[in-house]
Amino acid sequence: MTAPQIVWLRRDLRLADQRAFHTAAQAGLVIPVYVLDDETPKHRKMGGASRWWLHHSLAALARDLEARGSRLILRRGRCDEVLAGLARETGASAVHALGHVEPWWRNAERAVATALPEGVAFERHDGLYLMPPGSVTSGQGGQYRLFTPFYRALSLHMPPPVPLPAPELAAPAQWPASERLEDWELLPTRPDWAGGFRKAWTCGEEAARAQLADFARRVAAYDEARNLPSIDGSSRLSPHLHFGEISPAQVWHELAKQGGAGSASFLRELVWRDYAATILRQFPDYPERPYKPEFEQFPWRDPLTDSQAAEDLAAWQRGRTGYPIVDAGMRQLWNTGWMHNRVRMIAASFLIKHLLIDWRHGERWFWDTLMDADYGNNGVNWQWSAGCGADANMFGRIMAPLTQSEKFEAAPYIRRWVPELSGIDQPYIHDPESYGMRPPAYPPKLVGHREGRERALAAWARVRGNEGDSG
Template sequence: MALTLVWLRDDLRIADNPALHAAAERGDVVVCYVLDEVSEGIRPLGGASRWWLHNSLSSLRSAFEDQGIPLVLRSGPAADVIPRLIEESGADAVFWNRRYVLAERNVDAALKGSLSDEGYQVHSFQANLLFEPWEVTTGSGSPYKVFTPFWRACRNRPAPREPLDGPTVLRGPNVDSEDLDEWRLLPDTFDWAGGLRQTWTPGELTAQALLDRFVTGTVDGYADARQLPDVEGTSRLSPHLRFGEISPFQVWHSARAASTSATASDLAIFTQELGWREFCWQLLYHQPRLATENYRPQFDAFPWQQPDSDELDAWQYGRTGFPLIDAGMRQLWHTGWMHNRVRMAVGSFLVKNMMVDWRVGEQWFWDTLVDADPANNAANWQWVAGSGADAAPYFRIFNPVTQSKKFDPDGGYLRRWIPELRSAHKVHEPWTDLPAGYPPPLLDLKVSRERALNAYQDLRQD
């Protein structure tokens, strides 16, 4: 009987897993996950992502045990671990789903070459993007730099494939596994993850339940509700997509099937959010250093300011004196997630009002977001800063007071995350009658806005 080693990465699911599906059709399987944070160029996960990964692997391990096989856990450089697992298991083939970060692609390409030379079957599959980044190009064959024509080109391609059913029965030998707890993915100095545990249940079953709930209810009215941070108007699928507990194919087709109940505009905007995810991954594929280098080289000359530690702490921990910024950053610290409307505001405040390099914010989000992935995190920070592809106009500076009055008019979101303001009469502008324990504004919005506009204008002229 043929035996296939299935190497899982950011695809921690059983349903709609092409590598697992093909391996199960072929014969017996050994399923493994390799914690590789040492291969050249691999970016170690942030703290919140490590917490999610631990719990996701724990859930997936139980799911595989229910089907009769173990989930084999190994740590170390994949170039060493995978050949060792092949030898131990007796596998004659290795299947995996494709990755798109350059360092990971290099690892995969080297392994594919060496294993193929030794006579093993090695196959990779499309599983985590609706459209391969190299397939959607302009008429001249170059990658898109603007989202709207990119998404139009995607929609003009054949529709994404239907999701694959997960195998109902799996067979395979027992192979030694490392102990998940010994990986120390969970907090070990002090327990900062209480809010994450209250907010999230990682795993494929939860992801599918969230998707079902969204397409049968929340998607109706999504176009408006998604803008309101005090309303449960979004899918909350982002961390589940980031770790591949659910696939974009499952999300796409479930949303399309909901068309009988949801309005066309709601569906179009929701699927467009999937399109933005695809666009970010295309940018990273063609610009591998998206998290560390300006997409637009002219921004290398931008006069970023070096904040002192107190100013940066004020932003990171929600003590700026601007309620929308502080509510968002406190939500992030407690839950590992932040509403997208608020993400844009806190990002704009850091890079435009405080004039702090966007990479400082990108790194903080990388460490604190449960849904931080290499493409979306970097591309969205560059979008806010104006240094990225299809970026926000340089003159677009989110006013946190205007934003909270418009999208949280009753102040419910602000009061939920800032206890000091729960009795405030002017919750959007508390400095007019400053409540005890709440800080005064960190800066002058008008002055800081003018400073940013002048810096951006000077950059444009140069």
């Protein structure tokens, strides 16, 4: 009798182009398992928005497996203990998994490999990224730290392998026990703040393929439309990619068929996922610590000790800054678990530079509220905005919210997400306070643009001066 093969699932919740499933199906009977691990030390717990998506993605995968005569086994606990116990219980000969780059998952993979009973193999497969993290190297064999040379080097290896079809899965004669998804309480109840999520998203592999097909029809306009928050110019694939409901190779091949500048522009953006994974592999604490050490001495306003900074942080989180483009983005995030990419940059710049609040407070808020909260991407993006990353925007380049809002035609976007401004015409809606308007129920600015900019540049000058003194 063929020994069962366990497929350990994490951020790879699909059947097609999933090498762990494909290899396990070739080897024998397949037992798909998801372990909810909130116990492993130093494991950063998923944020609330991600847990909502996880619930619905697991439910969709369970339905897909049942339609194929298989099942999804759910267990809770430490991954090494759960998988070792399950291997003994089922007589499995191997555990298959797609390799992850987050530091806690790399540690967990080593722990699982060590904990498995003698004779049970741990097989790590690629598939989360276009290329295995760490495999794209310079001519001297070194790892890249800047995006553009990394992109050029990775492009030499494209296209990625042709995506694999979903395999046939042979079921074991007897299934191990599974916990009930509902008992994990991943969904909010009191209060139920996910109403906007349900309106905005459908989770699962089938929904991911449908979203890709929809974007493929629109990708020709992507290069021009992607920075305009008021139109449907984004792919909206990021949560599906994050949870592995679709593979980057599937996205690449579908969009490369379309050709043109829009497709090329999006595929370049897709490579940022690989770049972030490469950076995280080199610097596992990247989302927690500035890459440029001089930023450890930056004179941030600390919300933990400064009550006004704490109030400003809360106002930013709730979209009550007095800057319409920032507030629209933060309210879109709170209501849908997603924010337009251009507005993410504007909102991040505002927190860091206008409010002079440490980027790590923003990183943590995005981690809790974004559906696509990815440890590597989130850290790379926030360090880019703060000017302290390996490949970063200069701190002294400060986005002016009014200029950004006007340039990228954000008026309809503001009207949608900041309804108290919906009756204001252009150009006033972009910055009503500067035109002497005081809309009812809309807050005044936390800080004026000139004041915030000058304060940020003064703080940056102090850091640069200290750097020179120490040298």
